[in-house]
Amino acid sequence: xxxTVITLEQFLQASIDTLYMVGMxxxxxxxxxxxxxxxxxxxxxxxxxxxxxxxxxxNPLINIVRSLPFxxxxxxxxxxxxxxxxxxxxxxxxxxxxxxxISPFIxxxxxxxxxxxxxxxxxxxxxxxxxxxxxxxHFLLPEAFGSLILSITTATIGLIGATAMAGTVGGGGVGDxxxxxxxxxxxxxxxxxxxxxxxxxxxxIQSTGNALARKARKE
Amino acid sequence: MIxxxxxxxxxxxxxxxxxxxxxxxxxxxxxxxFGVIGYSGAGKSTLVRLVNYLERPTDGEVIVDGQVLNxxxxxxxxxxxxxxxxxxxxxxxLESKTIFDNVAIPLVLAxxxxxxxxxxVMELLDFVGLREKAKSxxxxxxxxxxxxxxxxxxLASNPKILLCxxxxxxxxxxxTQSILQLLKRVNQEYNITIMIITHEMSVIQEVCNRVAVxxxxxxxxxxxxxxxxxxxxxxxxxxxxxxxxxxxxxxxxKRSLKKTGDSKVFRVEVKGEVASEPIVHQVMKAHDIxxxxxxxxxTEIQETTLVIMYLQIAGEASAIEKAVQFLKDKGAGVEEVVx
Numbered sequence: 001x002x003x004t005v006i007t008l009e010q011f012l013q014a015s016i017d018t019l020y021m022v023g024m025x026x027x028x029x030x031x032x033x034x035x036x037x038x039x040x041x042x043x044x045x046x047x048x049x050x051x052x053x054x055x056x057x058x059n060p061l062i063n064i065v066r067s068l069p070f071x072x073x074x075x076x077x078x079x080x081x082x083x084x085x086x087x088x089x090x091x092x093x094x095x096x097x098x099x100x101x102i103s104p105f106i107x108x109x110x111x112x113x114x115x116x117x118x119x120x121x122x123x124x125x126x127x128x129x130x131x132x133x134x135x136x137x138h139f140l141l142p143e144a145f146g147s148l149i150l151s152i153t154t155a156t157i158g159l160i161g162a163t164a165m166a167g168t169v170g171g172g173g174v175g176d177x178x179x180x181x182x183x184x185x186x187x188x189x190x191x192x193x194x195x196x197x198x199x200x201x202x203x204x205i206q207s208t209g210n211a212l213a214r215k216a217r218k219e
Numbered sequence: 220m221i222x223x224x225x226x227x228x229x230x231x232x233x234x235x236x237x238x239x240x241x242x243x244x245x246x247x248x249x250x251x252x253f254g255v256i257g258y259s260g261a262g263k264s265t266l267v268r269l270v271n272y273l274e275r276p277t278d279g280e281v282i283v284d285g286q287v288l289n290x291x292x293x294x295x296x297x298x299x300x301x302x303x304x305x306x307x308x309x310x311x312x313l314e315s316k317t318i319f320d321n322v323a324i325p326l327v328l329a330x331x332x333x334x335x336x337x338x339x340v341m342e343l344l345d346f347v348g349l350r351e352k353a354k355s356x357x358x359x360x361x362x363x364x365x366x367x368x369x370x371x372x373x374l375a376s377n378p379k380i381l382l383c384x385x386x387x388x389x390x391x392x393x394x395t396q397s398i399l400q401l402l403k404r405v406n407q408e409y410n411i412t413i414m415i416i417t418h419e420m421s422v423i424q425e426v427c428n429r430v431a432v433x434x435x436x437x438x439x440x441x442x443x444x445x446x447x448x449x450x451x452x453x454x455x456x457x458x459x460x461x462x463x464x465x466x467x468x469x470x471x472x473k474r475s476l477k478k479t480g481d482s483k484v485f486r487v488e489v490k491g492e493v494a495s496e497p498i499v500h501q502v503m504k505a506h507d508i509x510x511x512x513x514x515x516x517x518t519e520i521q522e523t524t525l526v527i528m529y530l531q532i533a534g535e536a537s538a539i540e541k542a543v544q545f546l547k548d549k550g551a552g553v554e555e556v557v558x
Contacts, residue, residue, distance in 0.1 A: 118309075118311065120307060120309055120311035121311055121313060123273060123307070123311065124305070124307065124311040126273055126300075127271050127273060127300060127303070127304075127305040127382075128300060128301070128324065128325045128328060128376070129296070129297035129298065129299070129300030129301045129328070130297075130328050131297065134328050138324065138327065138328065139313065142313060142315045142316065143313055143314065143315050145315060146315075216315070217314075217315070218314075218315065218356050218358070
């Protein structure tokens with residue numbers, strides 16, 4: 001019943017590729033997205049470093065990138081990807097659009113997390129004569145930490161979905177297997193297995209995120 | 220210590236302009252516990268935020284400890300703010316940090332050495348009676364305990380001024396009492412000037428020595444607490460005073476009051492030492508009059524007794540006049556009540 005041409009090695013390799021793409025784009029995406037999210041919060045009207053010009057450029061820019069579905073974004077920036085990594089096929093090539101996709105998403109999630117922080121805390125910080133950097137570092141980020149972990153968790157799961165789409169341009173990973181074997185060759189076993197692997201990934205990431213967030217919130 | 224000279228604060232949002240403060244003149248002396256009372260929307264929260272420049276005045280000068288805040292740069296302002304502690308109605312503690320770390324924050328911001336921070340924080344926690352809670356988190360504390368942490372945190376940087384923004388409004392009466400006693404100790408033991416914003420007259424009565432009453436962005440009455448409580452002039456002030464001191468003749472007494480031709484009703488107010496003398500007895504003994512006490516109330520303000528009485532005095536007009544003079548000579552405030 002479960003006749004398949006895929007080997008165990010292929011599954012392993014695909015899982016590693018997926019984790020690699022998710023890990024790399026999450027790391028670089030966070031390095032870009034978290035500062036952008038902070039920038040959105042502090043420069044917004046009424047923020048601690050209010051800056052109308054900066055905010056009114058950054059805010060719509062993030063919306064523009066966010067409004068592109070990943071599959072379109074990926075194809076649209078192929079020339080750019082080629083310029084950066086020299087090719088538009090493969091795992092490394094997939095990471096470029098993944099970063100561009102996830103950074104603004106992380107920025108929005110971080111923005112939401114930071115906006116949840118009680119404004120009274122910021123007022124207390126200002127009354128102590130804290131500098132804007134100190135307010136961010138000693139007040140905003142620690143108070144939002146639990147919520148930030150959940151935001152990154154959501155971003156990670158979003159990335160797993162996106163890496164599966166990267167499979168359509170030969171990005172590799174579990175999604176690639178599902179499309180090349182499961183969909184194009186009617187290999188039910190490959191399809192079911194990839195679905196199970198993806199479900200397991202998501203479950204592990206979500207429960208780890210929840211546990212870390214609970215710990216951060218001292219519950 | 221704190222001075223405001225014709226301070227205006229106007230908020231503009233689109234086409235709507237709100238005048239929060241309309242020409243405030245104010246002087247708080249060193250060592251004062253200065254109360255600002257008013258109904259919500261009177262502008263008192265804006266007023267207190269001008270002192271540490273969380274709000275900037277639209278016009279006018281704010282002078283703190285000899286420095287005109289309007290002239291200071293951002294970094295000079297931050298240095299100034301370290302001289303001014305502030306506590307809040309909802310405490311504003313960091314939920315993610317322990318009590319120790321919350322109190323330590325101003326010292327961490329000032330980049331003090333670890334050993335010094337530890338010593339100072341434990342000293343402050345001792346002062347507010349929460350040493351054993353150092354490792355707890357704010358969520359594990361009661362409202363009163365949280366405010367104690369707030370006070371410890373505000374004192375960490377050795378400020379000269381402590382601002383209290385409705386600091387007891389979220390607390391029950393008993394906890395309010397203990398927080399007010401703590402504020403008194405802060406004032407006496409650390410010689411810190413305190414400015415208290417509240418809508419509760421009992422808070423003013425309990426700890427303040429001076430009070431300003433605010434309404435619609437203006438100070439409508441200001442003076443020593445004893446004077447304002449004894450002689451409120453503005454109707455709003457009278458309403459506030461009424462919440463803690465009964466100073467009018469009860470309706471039932473008024474109705475049963477027999478109006479006779481040879482009697483007059485006087486409001487007699489006695490303060491301090493005189494209040495412990497038997498003046499009613501003395502005035503009756505020295506003059507040919509009859510005295511009927513319609514109403515009497517004794518209140519303690521600032522460890523001084525304030526007595527307000529309504530006396531119906533009967534007798535010949537000249538005798539009544541002499542009796543009134545006798546009371547005035549004793550230091551009582553006497554006013555005839557004309558119904």
